[in-house]
Amino acid sequence: xxxxxxxxxxxxxxxxxxxxxxxxxxxxxxxxxxxxxxxxxxxxxxxxxxxxxxxxxxxxxxxxxxxxxxxxxxxxxxxxxxxxxxxxxxxxxxxxxxxxxxxxxxxxxxxxxxxxxxxxxxxxxxxxxxxxxxxxxxxxxxxxxxxxxxxxxxxxxxxxxxxxxxxxxxxxxxxxxxxxxxxxxxxxxxxxxxxxxxxxxxxxxxxxxxxxxxxxxxxxxxxxxxxxxxxxxxxxxxxxxxxxxxxxxxxxxxxxxxxxxxxxxxxxxxxxxxxxxxx
Amino acid sequence: xxxxxxxxxxxxxxxxxxxxxxxxxxxxxxxxxxxxxxxxxxxxxxxxxxxxxxxxxxxxxxxxxxxxxxxxxxxx
Numbered sequence: 001x002x003x004x005x006x007x008x009x010x011x012x013x014x015x016x017x018x019x020x021x022x023x024x025x026x027x028x029x030x031x032x033x034x035x036x037x038x039x040x041x042x043x044x045x046x047x048x049x050x051x052x053x054x055x056x057x058x059x060x061x062x063x064x065x066x067x068x069x070x071x072x073x074x075x076x077x078x079x080x081x082x083x084x085x086x087x088x089x090x091x092x093x094x095x096x097x098x099x100x101x102x103x104x105x106x107x108x109x110x111x112x113x114x115x116x117x118x119x120x121x122x123x124x125x126x127x128x129x130x131x132x133x134x135x136x137x138x139x140x141x142x143x144x145x146x147x148x149x150x151x152x153x154x155x156x157x158x159x160x161x162x163x164x165x166x167x168x169x170x171x172x173x174x175x176x177x178x179x180x181x182x183x184x185x186x187x188x189x190x191x192x193x194x195x196x197x198x199x200x201x202x203x204x205x206x207x208x209x210x211x212x213x214x215x216x217x218x219x220x221x222x223x224x225x226x227x228x229x230x231x232x233x234x235x236x237x238x239x240x241x242x243x244x245x246x247x248x249x250x251x252x253x254x255x256x257x258x259x260x261x262x263x264x265x266x267x268x269x270x271x272x273x274x275x276x277x278x279x
Numbered sequence: 280x281x282x283x284x285x286x287x288x289x290x291x292x293x294x295x296x297x298x299x300x301x302x303x304x305x306x307x308x309x310x311x312x313x314x315x316x317x318x319x320x321x322x323x324x325x326x327x328x329x330x331x332x333x334x335x336x337x338x339x340x341x342x343x344x345x346x347x348x349x350x351x352x353x354x355x
Contacts, residue, residue: 176340
């Protein structure tokens with residue numbers, strides 16, 4: 001019986017490190033991306049071939065989005081956004097390959113039920129993976145905020161409200177709002193991918209019995225796998241775009257801050273010019 | 280990636296990522312506030328004071344999130 005546990009299942013342990021099937025999925029996605037990067041950087045040319053153009057198409061698209069909405073500093077964080085997008089996309093699509101989530105060790109949970117513990121499972125169906133990615137995104141936008149604002153400016157913006165007598169009320173509100181970003185990013189990706197895994201497992205279980213009567217066992221899971229391809233792409237795009245929005249916001253807050261105080265000695269027109277240019 | 284030849288080449292998409300984010304963050308803000316309040320109450324034995332304070336702060340954080348997103352949209 002194919003089943004989906006809410007937590008990733010342990011495969012083996014290396015000392016204190018427990019290796020789960022979701023970790024194997026994440027590792028495979030990393031290896032695929034590294035090998036693809038190596039292969040394409042060796043074979044790519046200035047005049048792209050047809051294959052290179054097809055591969056570059058989604059990267060060009062996302063780079064265009066980052067360039068269009070990321071303001072003048074888009075080059076600084078475009079590689080991070082593209083890496084997050086490609087990593088989540090490959091990890092999501094990897095889980096749709098035959099054998100992933102279905103081939104594994106048979107385990108008796110009691111005397112009557114045997115379940116399969118798959119060797120590889122969708123990486124994003126484990127909250128640890130999505131929370132890790134969300135924390136990378138969180139640290140990145142704090143780092144960009146610090147870089148743009150400086151320690152003093154960033155902490156002032158985070159902890160001191162405007163007007164200052166509202167600080168005891170507004171600071172906790174601001175902190176809760178900031179923290180909600182990490183949880184929102186991680187829970188959305190985890191929820192969607194885990195729900196997809198459960199849906200596919202349910203559809204397979206429901207239709208397997210009809211395999212000798214009707215072709216339903218092939219058609220119905222096929223439809224849902226097609227939908228999962230789309231959802232995997234959308235979720236990767238949403239995660240990457242939201243990370244970009246947060247970074248852009250962290251930098252934009254600096255621009256507004258800078259336009260009021262002009263710490264670099266620029267005129268108000270010069271100081272506000274990038275903010276208009278980013279729109 | 281090509282050179283930065285102006286922002287009009289890569290047309291910004293409708294900001295639907297923010298729409299995906301907003302709804303979830305509203306709920307999470309309230310849950311964080313109430314959860315934090317419940318934890319403090321169980322730790323300090325002051326129920327229900329911090330739960331109520333946390334709820335108010337959580338709802339406030341949800342409203343702040345809406346305001347923050349709206350402010351950013353107007354800035355663009």
